[in-house]
Amino acid sequence: xxxxxxxxxxxxxxxxxxxxxxxxxxxxxxxxxxxxxxxxxxxxxxxxxxxxxxxxxxxxxxxxxxxxxxxxxxxxxxxxxxxxxxxxxxxxxxxxxxxxxxxxxxxxxxxxxxxxxxxxxxxxxxxxxxxxxxxxxxxxxxxxxxxxxxxxxxxxxxxxxxxxxxxxxxxxxxxxxxxxxxxxxxxxxxxxxxxxxxxxxxxxxxxxxxxxxxxxxxxxxxxxxxxxxxxx
Amino acid sequence: xxxxxxxxxxxxxxxxxxxxxxxxxxxxxxxxxxxxxxxxxxxxxxxxxxxxxxxxxxxxxxxxxxxxxxxxxxxxxxxxxxxxxxxxxxxxxxxxxxxxxxxxxxxxxxxxxxxxxxxxxxxxxxxxxxxxxxxxxxxxxxxxxxxxxxxxxxxxxxxxxxxxxxxxxxxxxxxxxxxxxxxxxxxxxxxxxxxxxxxxxxxxxxxxxxxxxxxxxxxxxxxxxxxxxxxxxxxxxxxxxxxxxxxxxxxxxxxxxxxxxxxxxxxxxxxxxxxxxxxxxxxxxxxxxxxxxxxxxxxxxxxxxx
Ligand SMILES: Cc1cc2nc3c(=O)[nH]c(=O)nc-3n(C[C@H](O)[C@H](O)[C@H](O)COP(=O)(O)OP(=O)(O)OC[C@H]3O[C@@H](n4cnc5c(N)ncnc54)[C@H](O)[C@@H]3O)c2cc1C
Ligand SMILES: Cc1cc2nc3c(=O)[nH]c(=O)nc-3n(C[C@H](O)[C@H](O)[C@H](O)COP(=O)(O)O)c2cc1C
Ligand code: FES
Numbered sequence: 001x002x003x004x005x006x007x008x009x010x011x012x013x014x015x016x017x018x019x020x021x022x023x024x025x026x027x028x029x030x031x032x033x034x035x036x037x038x039x040x041x042x043x044x045x046x047x048x049x050x051x052x053x054x055x056x057x058x059x060x061x062x063x064x065x066x067x068x069x070x071x072x073x074x075x076x077x078x079x080x081x082x083x084x085x086x087x088x089x090x091x092x093x094x095x096x097x098x099x100x101x102x103x104x105x106x107x108x109x110x111x112x113x114x115x116x117x118x119x120x121x122x123x124x125x126x127x128x129x130x131x132x133x134x135x136x137x138x139x140x141x142x143x144x145x146x147x148x149x150x151x152x153x154x155x156x157x158x159x160x161x162x163x164x165x166x167x168x169x170x171x172x173x174x175x176x177x178x179x180x181x182x183x184x185x186x187x188x189x190x191x192x193x194x195x196x197x198x199x200x201x202x203x204x205x206x207x208x209x210x211x212x213x214x215x216x217x218x219x220x221x222x223x224x225x226x227x228x229x230x231x232x
Numbered sequence: 233x234x235x236x237x238x239x240x241x242x243x244x245x246x247x248x249x250x251x252x253x254x255x256x257x258x259x260x261x262x263x264x265x266x267x268x269x270x271x272x273x274x275x276x277x278x279x280x281x282x283x284x285x286x287x288x289x290x291x292x293x294x295x296x297x298x299x300x301x302x303x304x305x306x307x308x309x310x311x312x313x314x315x316x317x318x319x320x321x322x323x324x325x326x327x328x329x330x331x332x333x334x335x336x337x338x339x340x341x342x343x344x345x346x347x348x349x350x351x352x353x354x355x356x357x358x359x360x361x362x363x364x365x366x367x368x369x370x371x372x373x374x375x376x377x378x379x380x381x382x383x384x385x386x387x388x389x390x391x392x393x394x395x396x397x398x399x400x401x402x403x404x405x406x407x408x409x410x411x412x413x414x415x416x417x418x419x420x421x422x423x424x425x426x427x428x429x430x431x432x433x434x435x436x437x438x439x440x441x442x443x444x445x446x447x448x449x450x451x452x453x454x455x456x457x458x459x460x461x462x463x464x465x466x467x468x469x470x471x472x473x474x475x476x477x478x479x480x481x482x483x484x485x486x487x488x489x490x491x492x493x494x495x496x497x498x499x500x501x502x503x504x505x506x507x508x509x510x511x512x513x514x515x516x517x518x519x520x521x522x523x524x525x526x527x528x529x530x531x532x533x534x535x536x537x538x
Contacts, residue, residue, distance in 0.1 A: 020506060025453050026298050027506050066508075191296045193303070194505040196269070198261035200281070200310045201296040203289075210289050210310060215265075231293040231445060 001042055001054065003065065008038035012072030013097035014187050014219040017042065018195035020064035021050035028054075029192050029214075031093040031164070032068060043092050043121065069195050070218050073097050073185055075106075076160055083158035083182075084110040085173065087147050087165025091121050093187050093218075094164050099127045109133070109154060113147025113169075116140045148172035155180045163187070163222070171227050184222035188213050191232060205229040233522055234529040237276075237496050239474050240359065240397035240422035247359050247397035247422065249276035249331065249497060252530060253487065253515040256478050256501035257282055257335035257361060257401070258307065262321045263328075270509050276497060277331045280321070282363050284336075285343050287313035291368060292445030297434040302455030303502050304432055306368045306446035309337055314350050326356030333399065337363040337373065341389045349393040359396050362387060362421075365403030365428035367450040374428070378406040380415035391420035399476060401425040402467075404456075409463050410470040423474040425499065426467055427460045453502040454480045461493055468494025468535065482510060484517025491530070492537035 003017075011032050017040070018027035028050040030042040046055050057063060073093070076082075082101065086094035091112060101108055110132045114120045117140035126132065133150055134142030143150075148169060151161075155177065163173055164187040177184060190213040193199035197215035204211055205226040211217065240247040254277040260266060263278040272278065290310025297304040312320070317334065325332040334357055338344035344362065351357055364377035364386055376382045387400055400416040402409055404427040413424045429450025434443040442448075460479025468475045474497070477490030482503035490498045503510040518530075527533065 018506075024298065025301065025303055025502065025506065026296075191294045193296050193305070194259075194508075196508065197265045199259060199296075199305070199505055200290060200307045201305065203295070203307075203310055204293065205289070229293065 001044070001057070003040045003042070003063070004038055005040060006038045009068070011035050011040060011068045013100050014072035014093050015068040015070050016218060017065045017067035018069060018192070019054070022053040024050050024053070026193060027066060027195060029195060031187070033092040033096055034099060043089065045089055045119070066195060070214060071216070073162055073187070073219050075101055079105055081107045081157050081159045083151070083154050083161045084108060085147060085151065085161065085163040085165070086110065086112045087169035088114050088119060090164030090166070090187070094162060095121070095126050097162055098130055103129065111147050111150045146172060148176050151176050155182065158182050161185070167227065167230055167232065170222070174222060174227060185219050186222045186225070187218045188220060188225065188230070189218070189232060190230065233519060235519070237530060239399065239476065239497060242473065243397045243422045245395060245397060247331065251276045251515055252491065252497035253511050253518065254279060254476070254497060254499045255504055255511050256499035257363065259501040259504045263332060264321065264324055266508050270512055273328060273330050274515065275330050275511055277333055277358070279333045279335050279361055279499060280317070281311050282309045282335045282337045282366060283311050283314050283317050283347070284309060284338065285314055285347060287311065287316065294443060294445055297443045297449065299434055299451065300455065302451050302453040304434055304444060304449035304451055305429065306444045306449035308368045308446060309366060314347055318350065318354055322354050322356035324356070331358035332356060333359040333361050335361045335363050335401070337366055337369070341386050344386050345389040345393050348390040352394040352396055357396070359399065360390070360394065361399040361401050361425055362390055363401050363428070365401050367403065367405065367429055367431040367448065368446060374403040374405055377403040377412060380411045383412045384415040384419045387416045387419035387421050397422045399423040399425050401428055403428050404430050404459060404463060410467050413467045413471050417471045417473050421473060423476055424467060424471060425476040425478055426463050427456070427479050430456055430459065452480070454482055456480045457486060461489055464490055464495050465493040469538070481514070484514050484521060487514050487518060488521060488533060491533045492535070494535045494538055496534055
């Protein structure tokens with residue numbers, strides 16, 4: 001879904017919008033998936049009332065959003081081999097990140113997994129010229145595998161890993177990268193009340209104490225996060 | 233047009249608000265978070281996040297669940313602790329025109345008293361709101377607020393330690409909230425805030441387990457408004473100190489209902505989460521209403537439906 005917002009403002013990969021979805025009491029968080037001039041895109045899957053409401057909006061309708069919110073992925077300055085890992089709708093922020101990484105300076109590989117073929121964004125919705133490996137849980141597109149199982153062969157090559165996806169994927173990633181020292185930036189999800197740091201609904205445990213996913217994140221260093229304390 | 237109210241008419245220091253629209257504890261952080269987004273100085277008062285003696289990590293995730301017209305939360309009083317509040321937040325508040333009231337919670341009566349003496353005389357703190365009504369913590373919390381005797385003990389212990397204006401925030405989870413309110417008044421409370429959240433739960437039917445990490449939570453939002461309104465009406469007829477209405481207020485009309493039921497002021501809570509400007513819009517609506525109705529003083533609305 002594309003949103004036209006003027007005047008235009010800068011957005012960074014990893015940041016998100018809080019979208020008012022009809023009469024629902026709380027706004028819903030969605031990662032920014034792309035931007036172009038004064039247009040901004042999100043991708044979403046219908047999972048409940050809020051997303052069902054969104055799916056019924058017609059072109060030209062006005063909706064109420066708050067943002068851009070949160071911090072962003074940090075792209076290393078010097079030449080770097082980057083491994084991007086996306087699970088499910090985690091592709092939104094990872095695709096936006098890939099869009100912003102200059103492939104003339106960096107080498108980029110994207111591992112992208114989803115439950116099945118229908119849950120994958122087709123290549124035409126992903127940045128041009130990106131080296132992508134697709135997998136699905138049921139083998140309906142690409143290999144039948146977990147996306148994290150594709151990572152080990154790249155651990156000798158990658159100098160920076162970026163990941164976004166369901167909690168189970170992040171836990172898997174932590175396991176397969178346990179012996180490696182590559183810095184890993186992950187974008188996290190939590191139930192959010194405000195998106196602005198006032199309600200403490202999205203707090204998680206980290207090595208540096210309690211942090212708010214909406215305000216201190218959503219991007220964290222994987223090694224700092226206590227994934228076991230997280231649940232949605 | 234006169235909008236100002238006094239929440240502590242019997243206290244030598246008084247607690248004058250420029251208008252009766254405040255923001256509720258736990259839904260507005262420390263006031264600083266929204267300061268860049270809206271003009272927080274125009275609010276009647278800001279109630280800070282519930283504060284304890286030591287910093288608290290709060291409850292396990294998930295902490296929030298949306299329900300029809302309501303929100304269940306089980307934050308578990310995550311906060312930075314009173315020392316950090318005095319050092320980091322109070323100096324900011326001291327430079328503000330809007331009064332900031334600190335919401336305090338203890339595990340024991342002694343802790344409440346200790347908090348009160350630490351916060352007394354700190355520049356930037358206009359008053360205290362004693363939280364004896366949090367449904368999400370084991371020790372303390374709502375236990376103190378469900379019995380008139382315990383409520384009396386907490387409030388008088390705090391009263392002995394401070395001359396600051398004292399509001400006491402009550403839980404609806406008690407058989408007779410008016411009796412608890414009367415006990416608080418006798419113990420020296422300057423005002424009563426009604427209500428904190430109503431205990432509730434939600435179940436994830438796919439996972440076959442409670443949705444909240446804490447199993448139970450506190451219900452807020454429009455779903456609880458009629459309950460809160462009734463309790464304000466009930467208590468305002470039984471005590472001679474100001475009552476502050478809280479619970480599901482999201483529009484000007486909601487706020488006016490509470491004022492007409494006998495509340496001297498109102499607090500906007502859950503509505504702040506999706507609309508940071510909610511309280512200010514309610515204030516503007518209130519001014520418009522008074523203009524249209526030809527009213528010159530907010531006291532003409534307070535208790536008008538009694
Ligand atoms: C930082 C961030 C970025 C996100 N980006 C995307 C994205 O790009 N595309 C996308 O499809 N989804 C994304 N999500 C998940 C999305 O917010 C939920 O799918 C959505 O809130 C579901 O709303 P609903 O009313 O349809 O579902 P319901 O299940 O009816 O929602 C009930 C409540 O639970 C919350 N909730 C339910 N699932 C989630 C979840 N996975 N994460 C957080 N809160 C949830 C809702 O916000 C709502 O408050 C993101 C979540 C976060 C925290
Ligand atoms: C996320 C959240 C956190 C809260 N934290 C506190 C708190 O720390 N102390 C307190 O006294 N009340 C707390 N409350 C209760 C509110 O201040 C208010 O009494 C209640 O939500 C009812 O008002 P509402 O329906 O307008 O939200 C909290 C409520 C919510 C939703
Ligand atoms: S969502 Fe409210 S603090 Fe993060």
